[in-house]
Amino acid sequence: MSETIKDLKRTHLCGEVSEKEIKKQVTIMGWVQKRRDHGGVIFTDIRDRSGIVQVVFNPEIGESLFAKADTLRSEYVIAITGEVRSRPEGNVNLDLPTGKIEIKAIELRILDKAKTPPIQIEDNIDTGEDIRLKYRYLDLRRPKMKKIIGLRHQVTKTTRDYLDQNGFWEIETPILTKSSPEGARDYLVPSRVNPGEFFALPQSPQIFKQLLMVSGMERYFQIARCFRDEDLRANRQPEFTQIDMEMSFVKQEEVMEITEGLMKELFSIGEIEVPNKIERMTYEEAINRFGSDKPDLRFGMELKDLSELVKDSDFNIFSGTVAKGGQVKGINFKGGADSPRSTIDGFEEYVKMFKAKGLAWIALRENGLKSPIAKFLSEAEIEAIKSKLEAQKGDLLLIVADQASFVAAALGNLRLKIAKENGLIPAEVYKFVWIIDFPLFEYDENEDRLTAIHHPFTAPNEEDVNKLDSDPTSVRSKAYDLVLNGEELGGGSIRINNNKLQEKVFSALNISQKEQEDKFGYLLEAFDYGTPPHGGIAFGLDRLMMIISRTSSIRDVIAFPKTQKATSPLTNAPAKVDKKQLKELGISLRS
């Protein structure tokens, strides 16, 4: 059996023992990080949550204690009582906060022994992720992982402090509930009491938070667990966490201001500065300039509209596109003129993934202009294009002519690809931007109908309400997304608080009365009883944490994440269950 801490009290944390304690007796408890023998003396580094401190066992402490110290191995859990002293000159380690002192052991208890761990307890290991997840409790011992878990606590605590100070109440909403309107696949939970019926796990607390506004709670928030049963892409998890907010009697600007204050506090935890007022950019401008509603503002290479310059060109691909209502736009890959043909072909393949029919290019090489399209363009047209794209010798101009949405997607993505591949994105630069004035609807080609860009409760801009019937795709909404470095941090909207307007929107979306009833009947009914103007926003906590802790894997910021196959190598969940359990639930497995 191991020893116990029965009559012992920890006096200090390892990382906190300092020169102040020199000559004092301390008791520390923790894990053996490292043990080495040198000149007949045993040195051990002891680790706890706070850090590491060095403990020294001299043979003078007595034969039995020294022999016991000699049994110590990595990851043994021990308690040490000893006297703090300065390290001898040559042994000072300035990389370690406790590197000027050491503890001369007087007593040692071995609280638990340890097998050799399958993961090294240190940063920068190359252990496969499957092993790291299976032995997550060891992986979390590594300083980097422990730091992230601590940061996550700090981020959620700061969120709660800030929102509490601003009059928000944290209110829990159900996990066992009904399908919500996000439209991803739900996780289902069979009901035993009502066989044949199922709960759904929430994809977000959207409907509940709106009901809370109807109930007069005025300022709600929740750090809420959400669930989506989707095929997992790289940084997705079946369960994830959202900072979810909703406010009554506010306009869009007020939600954005509250959010800015929160972001300022949260990012400061990661030493990232958020401007007092974040730039606002309309959706239209973002698409025009960056080909994306999530523009990455850390570098230029903006899209320039060449349509006007080439609309009368003899080059039919350009002029014809403009004539049909399309666009001709280009970007300037500075210094890219000498890209080999294979690279440029790669660019063309790439833009085709975004439905562009092709990619025209003009390379301004040292020895002259090279371009497969130059021969179709006049001198003046080429000069105008060069001027519009601010081209200099050495640049590669890349041009797409197509319908507007294809041009934006093609060049917006090509811009990102070139920037990433050529190191054009500066490190540790953080460019926040609000995207506002989104269209309320977008046209879904596959389904040949309008769909809501945010969700069907998003309010239209007042001045566009009269176009809901006549020209719905031109109606702007009161939706807003916060974008950082080309990634969406969060998004929200002012909601419709009037049933007549809500019905108009449903009818534009072609959502039948029955579908309305089935999906959100109770929300619509609630709206009958006096609904305040309200709006809110939600942020993905996991992504925030990735940025603040500067890690590229979502699995690093969650204590017990799942694999991309939605399994847990640690617990082996999901797992088979007894037939009896299924029978109680009124379900059976399909064979």
Add this chain to the structure above:
Amino acid sequence: MSETIKDLKRTHLCGEVSEKEIKKQVTIMGWVQKRRDHGGVIFTDIRDRSGIVQVVFNPEIGESLFAKADTLRSEYVIAITGEVRSRPEGNVNLDLPTGKIEIKAIELRILDKAKTPPIQIEDNIDTGEDIRLKYRYLDLRRPKMKKIIGLRHQVTKTTRDYLDQNGFWEIETPILTKSSPEGARDYLVPSRVNPGEFFALPQSPQIFKQLLMVSGMERYFQIARCFRDEDLRANRQPEFTQIDMEMSFVKQEEVMEITEGLMKELFSIGEIEVPNKIERMTYEEAINRFGSDKPDLRFGMELKDLSELVKDSDFNIFSGTVAKGGQVKGINFKGGADSPRSTIDGFEEYVKMFKAKGLAWIALRENGLKSPIAKFLSEAEIEAIKSKLEAQKGDLLLIVADQASFVAAALGNLRLKIAKENGLIPAEVYKFVWIIDFPLFEYDENEDRLTAIHHPFTAPNEEDVNKLDSDPTSVRSKAYDLVLNGEELGGGSIRINNNKLQEKVFSALNISQKEQEDKFGYLLEAFDYGTPPHGGIAFGLDRLMMIISRTSSIRDVIAFPKTQKATSPLTNAPAKVDKKQLKELGISLRS
């Protein structure tokens, strides 16, 4: 269409408008609580989250505005701009914080109209709970309910502040996970990616919090959602919330002290005082004195052991019970001597529910002693019993002779029944007590084996470890429950942090190697790699909230609760789902 707040800004909350604002112009927004016409003037009470303020519309404000005011009905959502003024002498309402002032309306916007609500927006309504749950968003508008939701925010915020200050990190554990060892029925979630397999929703984060201790997080907490698919008793919910904590390198006393500090802060929110140091009582003493490990200390009527007094009695039911190792114990129902025979018969029926074979009684009536057993007892025995039970004229002595556990259950419950029925429990008295030194095991008659009283990871007292094989039921554990007024608020234990000891306990519990592997294999494996001494505790947040907000229904302290049939009348969850969804999950309904 309704009007909007486009160019308006709320300057004050209703409940905050005070005499300071007299002669100033303010803009408030909220719901029409009440509207009445008096002397050609329209009075409305406007309500928001903060409270109520009176708004006055005079005809002088102009015909159209007055006509608009005349359309106001209860629960309309409006914005008012007006001038604050003192109320005329006779109209001052001192019951209302804003009762000395009123707002003379200058502008009115109707932000949303309202149908007549099916629930009165006021306290003390007699609306059935089914209606209240269906229209929960209206029920939550009532002052009492809104206050509880606000208190719940305050309680969780205070919990987080306190635990953060004490070095705890809040760490989220999975909701989609595997069965945990609590042994109640799990909610299951079919996996689509791994057909035929299921996640379980956690009954508590028990295993994860212990893994976090293995991982060196040292101080964990979480306000955690937990799930149990049980047939619902009165104050149970299928999903409930737990304040869950775990600490490393601590002894039982340290967990209890941290907990006491937390309880002090939380109960002070409800103006309930918690002593600096809560009384500790051993399990043995609690059973001996109160017949319960959840003793209600608000009143006396303690159980007294009469065994020694009657062990040689001619009355064979008493002496025979003692001879067989049983007990004879009694309680004194002060002033109960004149209880009619039917009441006493009722007591007897009641104790039989707890397996007692019968109930003996002695009534010390004004006109002499009345008792069916007196004739079998000697004068001296009767005197000794009276003396032990501190009996006076007018008292009713109630005695059970049986095996010890039946005696405790019978008299412990009878004591509570009599106290409740006779108003012996003082209101607004709060008696906290720690119950410690629980037995590690109890004998389960049905299964003819030992079971763990807390859970199988609970550590035995060091001095009892050597009795694990020889006399397991005498082994005390390092478990502790916090009890308030006869109800368990929370419980926890120091855990076993040593595999050898854990194996001994499993073997005493007769848990097979295979069952160990299946149920907690990964926790046991984790224990191989250096486990610190650790322990923790968990509290039911919902019950805490019931006490702090002085409500008797758990459904009052949860924003969106479920019925006792585990359904939501609001959302109609659970509900039928598409066959397509079930097919994707690889399950089908049993017909």
